[in-house]
Amino acid sequence: MSMKLPFFKSKQPEQNDLELINVPNHVAIIMDGNGRWAKKRGLPRIAGHKEGMSVVRKITRVASNLNIKILTLYAFSTENWKRPKSEVDFLMKLPIDFLDIYLPEMIENNVRIETIGDFDTLPKSTKEAIQHAKDRTKDNDGLLLNFALNYGSRTEILRAIKHIVSDVSEKDLPVDELDEQFFAKYLYTEGLCDPDLLIRTSGEQRLSNFLLWQLAYTEFWFTDVYWPEFTEGIFKEALLDYQNRKRRYGGI
Numbered sequence: 001m002s003m004k005l006p007f008f009k010s011k012q013p014e015q016n017d018l019e020l021i022n023v024p025n026h027v028a029i030i031m032d033g034n035g036r037w038a039k040k041r042g043l044p045r046i047a048g049h050k051e052g053m054s055v056v057r058k059i060t061r062v063a064s065n066l067n068i069k070i071l072t073l074y075a076f077s078t079e080n081w082k083r084p085k086s087e088v089d090f091l092m093k094l095p096i097d098f099l100d101i102y103l104p105e106m107i108e109n110n111v112r113i114e115t116i117g118d119f120d121t122l123p124k125s126t127k128e129a130i131q132h133a134k135d136r137t138k139d140n141d142g143l144l145l146n147f148a149l150n151y152g153s154r155t156e157i158l159r160a161i162k163h164i165v166s167d168v169s170e171k172d173l174p175v176d177e178l179d180e181q182f183f184a185k186y187l188y189t190e191g192l193c194d195p196d197l198l199i200r201t202s203g204e205q206r207l208s209n210f211l212l213w214q215l216a217y218t219e220f221w222f223t224d225v226y227w228p229e230f231t232e233g234i235f236k237e238a239l240l241d242y243q244n245r246k247r248r249y250g251g252i
């Protein structure tokens with residue numbers, strides 16, 4: 001006598017659903033397209049930056065709820081100083097605005113705020129607001145919200161080399177000890193795991209001097225959507241795609 005097959009098939013755990021396990025530990029995002037989003041709507045570029053700021057808050061909340069450990073956001077590059085002074089001035093006020101509005105909820109959600117990049121040469125008022133937020137959140141052990149600010153990767157690598165050269169001569173470090181792990185300790189990302197997933201919005205598919213060393217083995221994901229239009233749904237699409245890539249590699 002033949003056994004009857006069940007008329008329902010148990011669903012394969014793949015493709016469609018975001019799993020709460022196998023979420024990337026570290027997600028890095030190039031938040032591009034703010035100016036173009038504004039232009040498309042006949043608004044000044046700064047309106048795009050402001051809208052982009054509220055998307056930062058939204059995605060931070062999603063990342064925190066999904067138990068992502070580190071979210072590194074490219075907010076201002078060393079090249080961005082070449083923009084018109086009025087735009088740079090506006091951008092430098094955004095961290096202040098962001099923290100005025102959202103620091104209380106960041107604290108409530110156990111988020112720790114940090115930065116990578118050349119912090120010292122930022123305007124004083126920007127530095128003070130961010131330093132205050134770092135101090136207030138330093139003991140939080142939830143999501144690390146890591147802003148790349150006044151950041152450039154080649155400068156970061158050169159800065160590491162200069163420090164190493166001076167340490168080698170001062171502390172008589174043997175050159176054989178200079179391996180990848182040792183080198184990574186001299187980068188801004190000291191102590192952080194490398195990103196598992198890099199997202200870039202707005203259709204550009206370049207690194208633009210972002211985390212050149214750290215992205216060596218990272219999965220890349222691109223979308224045509226401008227950063228101010230980036231949503232929780234699109235973010236989860238990227239995370240699901242990441243999980244499906246991992247599953248496929250696991251099958252080999």
Ligand code: V0D
Nearest residue numbers: 031049052053075076091094095098130147
């Ligand atoms: C503009 C889109 C939050 C990208 C997002 C100074 C361009 C909005 C911050 C921020 C920027 C930085 C540090 C901090 C808290 C918040 C931010 C800049 C630009 C560059 F501690 N958004 N945001 N910083 N934009």
